[in-house]
Amino acid sequence: MDKRILQRAEPYLKNLKFTGRVLGRSMKKAAGLCAQGAENIIKDTITRAAGNDQSDSGDNSGSLTGEGRKNYAVITGASSGIGLEFARRLSLEGYPLILIARRRDRLEALRRELGTECLLLPADLARREDLIRLCEDLVGRRIDVFINNAGFGVSGPFMASEVSREVGMIDVNVTAQHVLFKYILHRMEAEGGGAILNVASSAGLFPAGPYMSGYYATKAYMTSLTRGVAEELRQAKSPVYVGCLCPGPVNTEFNDVANVSFALPGISPEECVDYALRMMARRQTVIIPGREIRAAVIGQRLLPTALTVRITAAQQKKKMSAPEQKPAAGAFHFE
Numbered sequence: 001m002d003k004r005i006l007q008r009a010e011p012y013l014k015n016l017k018f019t020g021r022v023l024g025r026s027m028k029k030a031a032g033l034c035a036q037g038a039e040n041i042i043k044d045t046i047t048r049a050a051g052n053d054q055s056d057s058g059d060n061s062g063s064l065t066g067e068g069r070k071n072y073a074v075i076t077g078a079s080s081g082i083g084l085e086f087a088r089r090l091s092l093e094g095y096p097l098i099l100i101a102r103r104r105d106r107l108e109a110l111r112r113e114l115g116t117e118c119l120l121l122p123a124d125l126a127r128r129e130d131l132i133r134l135c136e137d138l139v140g141r142r143i144d145v146f147i148n149n150a151g152f153g154v155s156g157p158f159m160a161s162e163v164s165r166e167v168g169m170i171d172v173n174v175t176a177q178h179v180l181f182k183y184i185l186h187r188m189e190a191e192g193g194g195a196i197l198n199v200a201s202s203a204g205l206f207p208a209g210p211y212m213s214g215y216y217a218t219k220a221y222m223t224s225l226t227r228g229v230a231e232e233l234r235q236a237k238s239p240v241y242v243g244c245l246c247p248g249p250v251n252t253e254f255n256d257v258a259n260v261s262f263a264l265p266g267i268s269p270e271e272c273v274d275y276a277l278r279m280m281a282r283r284q285t286v287i288i289p290g291r292e293i294r295a296a297v298i299g300q301r302l303l304p305t306a307l308t309v310r311i312t313a314a315q316q317k318k319k320m321s322a323p324e325q326k327p328a329a330g331a332f333h334f335e
């Protein structure tokens with residue numbers, strides 16, 4: 001090599017050596033910090049998985065809305081699964097109920113079963129006119145508890161899933177949940193308090209869910225929204241509690257609707273709702289029922305995001321009824 005070039009490069013090489021040494025030291029320090037962070041997270045995981053995860057809890061009074069006469073508990077998606085179980089539990093706790101879903105016959109059967117005050121407001125929450133009518137029907141009825149639960153999943157490779165079904169899912173899981181959350185929060189702020197639970201999913205706490213990508217995205221929206229609003233309310237010293245429920249698999253009609261079968265054993269709606277009510281009473285913002293899924297949600301934070309997404313993809317593939325379903329390029333119909 002030309003001597004002059006070497007002479008010219010010398011200061012740069014020296015500089016590079018120095019930068020390398022500094023970088024080496026920084027990397028070592030960063031690795032140490034990572035290891036320390038990982039150790040803390042693992043300790044946290046073990047404590048949480050043991051059932052002590054009350055990190056963001058405030059008031060531990062054990063009651064959703066305090067003592068005294070109870071006003072309405074409003075539940076969307078009350079005709080089945082998690083919503084139906086909330087109706088049973090809140091009715092037992094003495095709340096008059098307002099029950100919402102599309103299947104009126106199911107709501108009527110539930111009202112007969114409970115034998116307590118139940119107002120039925122059947123609505124298709126994917127339809128804007130039903131959503132507006134529902135908000136109007138709720139005017140003048142004092143609400144203590146709102147369980148923002150109605151939702152469903154669509155599975156399959158993104159290229160193969162039906163766009164109109166996905167838009168319907170976004171209308172229910174995102175638009176209706178967002179609108180009702182905001183509307184009832186306004187009402188509760190004006191009326192001096194209340195409790196709102198947005199039913200999201202542990203899916204919303206993972207970076208992505210290949211083969212159920214749209215569903216995961218809708219649930220990530222609701223977890224992010226709830227966390228953000230909860231912090232705003234905390235800073236404003238609001239009397240309203242908001243939280244989001246993030247279950248893993250729960251044995252309901254969800255699977256049939258989404259055309260999947262769980263890769264992990266599901267918990268019962270009773271266990272899910274019992275845990276949710278206890279954590280709501282402790283004002284916890286993110287509620288994850290089930291030890292295994294709690295550990296999985298916290299544990300995945302230790303992994304590189306790309307690896308978590310690959311593992312989630314493998315789990316999702318196991319859940320699909322027709323994993324061999326081939327994406328049909330060019331088959332896009334939207335009306």
Ligand SMILES: NC(=O)c1ccc[n+]([C@@H]2O[C@H](COP(=O)([O-])OP(=O)(O)OC[C@H]3O[C@@H](n4cnc5c(N)ncnc54)[C@H](OP(=O)(O)O)[C@@H]3O)[C@@H](O)[C@H]2O)c1
Binds near residue numbers: 076080247
């Ligand atoms: N099961 C699970 O593993 C699981 C896990 C995490 C999160 N979640 C979430 O939990 C929530 C409840 O699901 P689930 O497991 O209880 O399932 P589910 O048994 O299928 O119940 C879904 C409820 O949502 C209602 N709903 C669906 N589309 C609606 C619409 N367009 N308008 C009004 N109501 C509608 C259904 O009532 P109608 O059909 O009568 O309208 C039903 O009452 C959902 O948000 C779901 O994403 C479930």
